Amino acid sequence: MREHYPQAALAGEQIMRNSKDTVLVLRNSETTGLVSMTESIQLLKEAYADLGKNRAQVLNRRRMHIPLDSDGTPNAAPTWFQMNVIPGAVPCHGVAALRVNARYVSFPFLGGERRKTFPGGISGFVLVWDMNTRALLGIVQEEGISPLRVGATSGVAADYLCRRDVEVAGLIGAGRQAVGQISALLTIRPSIKEVKVYSIRPERRERMAAWITKRFGVKAYAVDSAERCVKDSGAIFTATTATDPMVKGEWLEEGSHICGMIGAPHFDARRELDDEVGRRADIIVVNSLSQVKEDLQPEIWNPIRKGYLTWEFIHELSELCLGTFPGRMGNKQITWHSNNVGMGIQFASVCKRVIEVARERGLGTELPIDMFVGKELTEADEFEI
Numbered sequence: 001m002r003e004h005y006p007q008a009a010l011a012g013e014q015i016m017r018n019s020k021d022t023v024l025v026l027r028n029s030e031t032t033g034l035v036s037m038t039e040s041i042q043l044l045k046e047a048y049a050d051l052g053k054n055r056a057q058v059l060n061r062r063r064m065h066i067p068l069d070s071d072g073t074p075n076a077a078p079t080w081f082q083m084n085v086i087p088g089a090v091p092c093h094g095v096a097a098l099r100v101n102a103r104y105v106s107f108p109f110l111g112g113e114r115r116k117t118f119p120g121g122i123s124g125f126v127l128v129w130d131m132n133t134r135a136l137l138g139i140v141q142e143e144g145i146s147p148l149r150v151g152a153t154s155g156v157a158a159d160y161l162c163r164r165d166v167e168v169a170g171l172i173g174a175g176r177q178a179v180g181q182i183s184a185l186l187t188i189r190p191s192i193k194e195v196k197v198y199s200i201r202p203e204r205r206e207r208m209a210a211w212i213t214k215r216f217g218v219k220a221y222a223v224d225s226a227e228r229c230v231k232d233s234g235a236i237f238t239a240t241t242a243t244d245p246m247v248k249g250e251w252l253e254e255g256s257h258i259c260g261m262i263g264a265p266h267f268d269a270r271r272e273l274d275d276e277v278g279r280r281a282d283i284i285v286v287n288s289l290s291q292v293k294e295d296l297q298p299e300i301w302n303p304i305r306k307g308y309l310t311w312e313f314i315h316e317l318s319e320l321c322l323g324t325f326p327g328r329m330g331n332k333q334i335t336w337h338s339n340n341v342g343m344g345i346q347f348a349s350v351c352k353r354v355i356e357v358a359r360e361r362g363l364g365t366e367l368p369i370d371m372f373v374g375k376e377l378t379e380a381d382e383f384e385i
Contacts, residue, residue: 022366023136024355028144030364034357037180037187040152040350041159043093045321047345048156050092052322058088058344060291065105065267077108079119088344089131096129097348099142107243107268111200115241116270126347128355136372138355138364142347145354149346150339151180153317154237154259157285157337159188160320160327162257166234167193172226172246172272173239174199174208177261181237186216189235195220198229199240227251230258238262238272249276255331263287263340265295273336278303282333284314285325291341299338 050056065080082105089096101124106117124142129135162185169192171182186192195212197220199205205222212220223229230236230251236258238247252258258277264270278284278300286292289311292300303309317337319325328335358364 020133020135021369023369023372024138024359025365025367026138026140026144026354026358026363028141030358031140031144031354034361034363035148035350035353037148037152037155037183039353040148041155041184041187043349043353044149044152044156044346045159046092047090047349048318048321050090051345052316052318052324055092056088056090056345058288059086060288060294061086061341061343063265063267068104077106079104079106081105084124086342086344086347088346088348090345090348091131093349093352094131095137095348095352096131097344097351098127099342099344099347100125100127101142105268113200114243116243116268117241126351128348128351134373135369137352138358140351140354145350147176147180147183149180149350150177150261150342151182151184152350153287153346154181154261154337154339155184155188157317157320157339158185158235158257158259161283161285161335161337162189162235163255163328163331164189165191165331166257167191168196168233168235169194170196170198170229170233170236171208171212171239172198172229172236174201174204175239175241178208178237178239179211181239181259181261182212183215185235185237186212186218192235193218196223196229196233197221198223198226235259240272242272243268243270245271245274247273247277249274249278249280252277252280252334255333257328257335257337259337259339260299261339262299263291263295263297263338265297269296269298271299273299275303275306275308277336279306279308280334281336283328283335284309284338285317285320285327285336286314286338286340287317287343288341289314289316292338295341297338297340300340 068079086099103118103122126140128137197205197209209220209222226246238260260272315325
């Protein structure tokens with residue numbers, strides 16, 4: 001149900017129906033289910049191709065971490081205030097976006113392992129602009145579209161890297177991001193007949209397996225170790241809050257594709273995959289090499305320091321989408337996509353489409369655009385402060 005800003009409503013309903021006169025604000029609950037995984041994957045293929053042509057632009061993700069004073073709780077894990085900023089622009093879609101959020105970050109022990117948590121939730125938004133008019137199209141709460149955006153990025157890479165005849169997949173993780181990852185994989189590889197699910201929490205892996213079977217009609221079942229999840233799987237996707245490696249490269253089968261989605265900065269140095277994954281991989285693709293280098297991301301940096309890899313061996317996702325690198329070239333190759341960072345072009349392309357569909361369906365809250373656009377100052381205005 002669409003809401004209107006009270007003062008703007010006084011100006012008349014006809015004005016509010018004109019998207020040029022309003023900014024659409026969407027809550028998390030209003031963004032889910034608006035854009036399919038298939039469409040999102042196609043949008044991001046186009047966005048990354050635009051990046052490969054040096055038309056689309058991004059700035060690296062920047063984060064600040066500020067330690068907070070303890071509240072006195074015995075044995076409580078330290079907590080930091082984190083602010084996260086990610087901009088990008090996609091000319092082929094005529095859109096620019098800025099993702100910004102603030103949250104608390106902590107690393108408590110859960111299930112006997114150290115895990116990254118965000119106590120108290122996240123305050124985060126994506127601001128979306130029309131590049132051709134400078135108009136602010138909308139403000140989108142970010143958490144609702146996050147699994148779609150991240151999953152679609154993994155799906156783009158897997159479409160070039162995962163064998164066409166893969167039948168068995170392994171999913172490590174059982175949260176919302178895992179939902180996005182497996183949805184993308186089953187979208188681009190309908191050949192998959194069986195999915196193994198592992199999480200450190202038995203009830204969550206059982207629930208995820210049941211959901212996959214119900215949603216996609218494939219055989220899905222829980223397993224009791226990451227090793228069982230990886231072995232004999234032709235595609236492995238991870239989506240966890242782990243801080244230490246859960247996947248050993250020695251478990252990977254010949255011809256398999258693995259996708260990890262931790263791109264941790266040096267601040268926490270988290271990782272899901274060990275150095276052997278990098279040593280064994282025949283093809284490695286990352287979203288952004290620049291972000292790997294700026295953050296000193298350990299899943300890539302550590303194998304390089306050990307001499308398992310060189311920088312020249314690593315490709316970017318834009319190369320796949322532009323066609324300057326072909327991706328998988330043989331059924332025996334082991335391929336690895338490091339979905340190592342959220343990028344502004346992802347937010348821009350997906351959120352623009354979410355806003356368009358939300359307007360068609362009458363969802364969201366409309367605010368008058370003059371709240372967000374300032375007029376060019378006159379000479380007289382220059383003397384007013």
